[in-house]
Amino acid sequence: MRAYIALFRMRLMLEMQYRAAALAGVMTQFFWGMINIMIFEAFYRSSVFRPAMTMAELTTYIWLQQAFLVLIMLWIRDNTLFEMIRSGNVAYELLRPVETYYFWYFKLLAHRMSGALMRCLPILLVALLLPKPYRFVIPSDMLTFALFVVTLTLGVAITVAISMFIYISVFVTLSPRGSVLIFAVIGEFFAGLVIPIPLMPEWLRNFVYLLPFRYTGDLPFRIFTGNIGHAEAFQGLLMQCFWMISLIAVGRFLMNRVLNQLVVQGG
């Protein structure tokens, strides 16, 4: 375990170096958030139809999505891992005295956490100061906030577990572009990143609730906005644990299988 924690810290410090890239990311996400809020606001303005989420909740939900984008987007990837698989250098990874699955898992986790740490605060701080329809609202009670932090942490753990399947698939296909694209499109739609899940029609929502993707970002964000009550939040938390454990178990099983069958040509 200590080896993983050390790795995690090293990675975190490395990522903190790229501040200029983070600033550009912040501006882009800020613009994106504004556009999205304006679009949904226009829809709310034009119709008497009201989905199971108020505009104020939706605004906060969108800002959270933008602020914690790095934690939930599946297209965020570590190209060095792909390169390792393609070139055969992955053989060196297997020599390490730690299990490759967990080694990569914590590397990716650290990558996402450090990215989010740098980006979330500036976005949320500015969003707090915006005028009314665009303002980000903080929950009033501590329990909501605590639940948010716990579910978001479990959410990242699930995102990384899902993203591990992309790396595993590259052992078979050897080309990451296709895998990343397909995982990203499907995963992001069902995680509520194209339209928030409460805005989906009922039949689609029921389907989405059966999949793991909404437990990455949708659940913590809706807890934060107050759209999901405490009782339901605890239920969701249990589901998150279930998904995290099973996704990691399946991922480890598949990873060990591809690694056993792996043939690295010399040279």
Place this chain on the structure above:
Amino acid sequence: MRIYFKYIQVLFRSEMVYKKSFILLCIGQFFVPFSIFFAMFLLFDQFGNLEGWDFYEVALLFGVIHLSFAISEMFFRGFDGFSTLVVNGEFDRILVRPRSTVLQVLGSKIDFTRIARILQGLFVLSLALTHIEIQWTFLKGMTVFFMIIGGIAIMSGLFIIFASMCFWTVQGLEIANIFTDGGREMTQYPLTIYAKGFRIFFTLIIPFGMVNYVPMQFLMDQTHQVSIIYAFAPLYGLLFLIPSLMIWRFGVLRYKSTGS
């Protein structure tokens, strides 16, 4: 022009070496905008309208901008990844050849997988055109065509401007995404729904509005005064290429090699 076709041929052949990967990528590329379009459909399905705009009217805007974006992304990919040409010194070699720099950068890369996105754009556009309630005239048909051309010009202009920035910064600017990807994201809805400042900036400075709500008013017979201006408004997008190319020229003139 002959040289450009030669470039296309060569690049296409090199792409075809990895046929399976190419086809898979195309399928993926098709579904990226498709999921966004599907989301738009779901929203209209529930809310009914968007400030008086119905689904097919907005789908027309969506089709136009996605088609324009896909076409310029396919052919102007060389500008999109221009920073690599500057960083590795490849651009020095371009400068010593007796052909225009624009042509050579264009020919340095063409992303053929974008064909899938072009198809997706065409699919949405034709869906919109067959269902939309419009009294068609010849001029209105031309206006739709102008909208696509104008859209391509604006997007390409943006790619050129941000490529030119590399002459100063060497590294590519991530901020560029706000205007290219962000512009596309924004323009798939009528710009009238956004805050006033946004709308004015994206109509007069970066003229997305000229291929968006302005000509739509003509198509839907909602213009009050001289409607012909609205019909030809998309061509204003072509003018955007002029400052873009001027910035490029200026950048090329003061280019200092990175020495690598």
